[in-house]
Every structure is written in structure tokens, then in C-alpha cells.
Amino acid sequence: MNDSTEVFQEHRPMLLGLAYRLLGSMWDAEDVVQEAYLRWGGTDQEQIREPRAFLVTVVSRLALDQLRSARVTREAYTGPWLPEPVSADTFGPQESAELRDTLSYATLHLMERLSPPERAVFVLREVFGLPYDDIGGIIEASAAGCRQLYHRATRRLAEGRDRFQPSADDHGELLGRFLDAAQNGDLARLTELLADDVIAYNDGGGKVRAALRPIVGRDNVLAFVIGLMSRYPISQIRTTQANGAPAAWSVIGGQEQLVTLDIRDGRIHVIFGILNPDKLLHIRPADQP
Numbered sequence: 001m002n003d004s005t006e007v008f009q010e011h012r013p014m015l016l017g018l019a020y021r022l023l024g025s026m027w028d029a030e031d032v033v034q035e036a037y038l039r040w041g042g043t044d045q046e047q048i049r050e051p052r053a054f055l056v057t058v059v060s061r062l063a064l065d066q067l068r069s070a071r072v073t074r075e076a077y078t079g080p081w082l083p084e085p086v087s088a089d090t091f092g093p094q095e096s097a098e099l100r101d102t103l104s105y106a107t108l109h110l111m112e113r114l115s116p117p118e119r120a121v122f123v124l125r126e127v128f129g130l131p132y133d134d135i136g137g138i139i140e141a142s143a144a145g146c147r148q149l150y151h152r153a154t155r156r157l158a159e160g161r162d163r164f165q166p167s168a169d170d171h172g173e174l175l176g177r178f179l180d181a182a183q184n185g186d187l188a189r190l191t192e193l194l195a196d197d198v199i200a201y202n203d204g205g206g207k208v209r210a211a212l213r214p215i216v217g218r219d220n221v222l223a224f225v226i227g228l229m230s231r232y233p234i235s236q237i238r239t240t241q242a243n244g245a246p247a248a249w250s251v252i253g254g255q256e257q258l259v260t261l262d263i264r265d266g267r268i269h270v271i272f273g274i275l276n277p278d279k280l281l282h283i284r285p286a287d288q289p
Contacts, residue, residue: 004045008037011052015059017091017103021123022063023070024083024108026090026282032062056128057138060120064139067116074112078206080214082272083108084279085258088244101165102127105243105272106262109201110157121146122153166263172239172246174263179237179248182225190225194218195267200225205276208255221271228252242283249285258283 015036019029036058048054074081088103101107102123111119117139124135125146132143132150139146166174174193181189200221204210215224232253240249240258247260258280262270274280 004041007045007051008040008055011055013090013092014052015055018056018123018127019059019063020086020091021102021108021111021127022060022119023067024112025070026084026086027278028066028070029063032059032066035062053134056124056130060124060138064116064120067119071116078204079210079212080201080203081112082201082203082274082279083112085242085247085260085274085283087241087283090282099127100244103243104165104245105247105260106270107157108243109262109270109272113156114153117141118149118153118156121149122157125150166266168246171261171263174266174268175239175246175248175261178261178268179239182229183234183237185226185229187222187226190222191218193268194221195264195269198267198269198271200271200273202273203276203279205278207277208275210273210275238285240283240285249283256280256284 012033015033016029019032020026023029023032036055039058040055043054045051083105085105088100091103111122114122120139121135124130124138125132130138132146135141135146136143141149177189178193180186181193196218197216198218198221200211200215202210202215211224215221229252232255234250234252235254236249236251238249240247242258242260245260247258249258250256255275256277257273257275260272260274261268262272
């Protein structure tokens with residue numbers, strides 16, 4: 001392994017985390033990082049004073065181009081498009097609550113509301129703490145414009161986020177109560193756990209059976225969950241981790257899925273069901289075929 005490859009590999013987990021946060025897809029993130037590696041290898045290393053800054057710029061610009069085209073594809077996606085869940089260990093240790101929050105599944109889902117430049121500025125500022133001048137150089141905008149994009153992004157994200165996130169233990173405990181109540185068809189307990197305006201998203205991508213529209217409201221979600229559990233046998237269910245938070249891996253009616261929750265004020269506000277088999281490859285338990 002030559003020196004330039006060693007330098008790239010040293011930064012690879014960070015670059016992959018950057019691309020994933022921008023794209024919400026490990027497949028696309030890996031493609032972007034591979035393209036960045038090819039460009040890195042074709043560049044005169046002696047002309048690069050700060051390899052990390054150079055690589056962050058290359059990956060950010062490639063991811064922005066990918067995100068712009070991906071938005072068109074996602075508009076034609078069969079059913080709700082959800083981010084691809086991953087293990088937080090993929091990107092190395094998370095050093096702060098802020099970094100964990102930008103990797104959380106609920107935050108990634110909310111980031112789909114942002115324009116590509118808003119998302120890039122938010123991630124580069126929130127995750128890497130880059131000055132606005134540096135961000136402007138990356139996305140080719142003024143520092144003042146980047147500051148406006150960041151404040152606009154944080155406002156839009158704050159509309160759908162709880163200021164106080166539950167601890168992993170609290171999140172896991174509520175997930176366990178939800179799974180137990182759902183499996184036993186306990187309508188009263190489920191009602192207590194769900195917020196009035198709860199939404200359930202199911203991403204099958206047109207490849208497996210899944211609800212094609214978000215299910216909105218407690219009564220509708222209750223009917224959906226109870227109907228699903230009564231209609232299809234559960235051959236497997238276990239707790240796991242996805243994007244740094246507790247999640248549930250299940251096989252219902254022969255169909256694999258990952259379920260993760262957005263919890264606010266002690267209640268479930270969003271249920272994410274990822275069933276598209278292509279999106280489960282990076283999160284499937286080791287003992288699954």
C-alpha cells in the first residue's frame with residue numbers, strides 16, 4: 001500500500017460518514033467515496049497541502065451532484081422513500097451527542113426536507129464544525145449565503161425534532177413495550193404508547209408487499225399494526241441497533257423488515273418500517289442468510 005492510499009484509507013470512515021449523511025444511502029455513499037479515491041489517485045499529491053480538506057471537498061461535491069439526481073429518482077419511487085439503515089460502527093466511534101444526532105434515523109429522514117445545498121451546509125457545519133468561509137468554498141457559495149442556508153436548515157429540522165432526545169435505555173425500553181403490545185394485540189397499551197398524530201412509513205420499494213402511503217393518525221396506525229400482527233405469523237423478532245439507536249429486526253409472514261422509532265416526549269411519533277431488501281443488506285444480523 002503506497003503512501004497516498006494509506007492517507008486515503010485513514011480518512012475513509014470519515015468520508016463515508018459524510019457521504020452517507022448527505023445521501024441517506026450506503027450504496028450511493030460507497031460509490032461516491034470510491035470515485036473520490038480514483039480522483040485522489042489521479043491528483044499530484046505534492047500539490048495538496050491539506051489532504052483532509054481536499055477529500056472533504058471532493059466527496060461533498062460528488063455527493064451534492066448525486067443528491068440532486070437522486071431527488072428526481074426518489075420522487076418516482078414506489079411508496080415512501082426511507083433512508084438506508086446502517087450500523088453506527090461503520091463510521092468509527094461517535095464522539096459527541098451532536099454527531100450521534102446527525103446520524104439518527106429520524107434526523108436523516110427529516111433531512112429529506114432540505115434542499116441539497118441546505119443539507120450540505122447543515123452536515124458540514126454540524127458534523128465537522130467547518131467555518132462558513134470553508135463551506136462556501138466547497139459548495140461554491142458566499143459565507144453569508146451559507147450562514148442563511150444553515151439557519152434555514154436548522155429551523156426546518158427543529159420543526160420535526162424533540163429538543164430532548166431519549167437515552168438509549170429509555171428508547172430501548174419503549175421499543176420493547178411497543179413490540180410486546182403489538183405481538184399480544186394489546187390495543188390499550190398501544191394506544192398509550194402512540195402519539196395522537198403518529199405516522200407509520202413502510203418502505204418496500206415496490207419489491208415486497210408494503211403500504212404505499214404513510215399511515216397517519218393513532219386510530220389508523222393502531223388498525224394497521226393490529227391487522228398486520230393478526231394476519232401474518234411472526235417467525236422471528238429481536239432487538240438490534242440501527243443508526244446508533246435501538247431497533248427491531250423481524251420476519252413477519254416470511255418478510256424481513258427493520259423497525260425503528262422516532263420518540264418525542266415519551267411517546268412514539270413516527271414508526272419507520274424498512275422492508276426493501278436492498279436497504280437491509282448493511283444492517284442484516286450476522287446469522288441471517
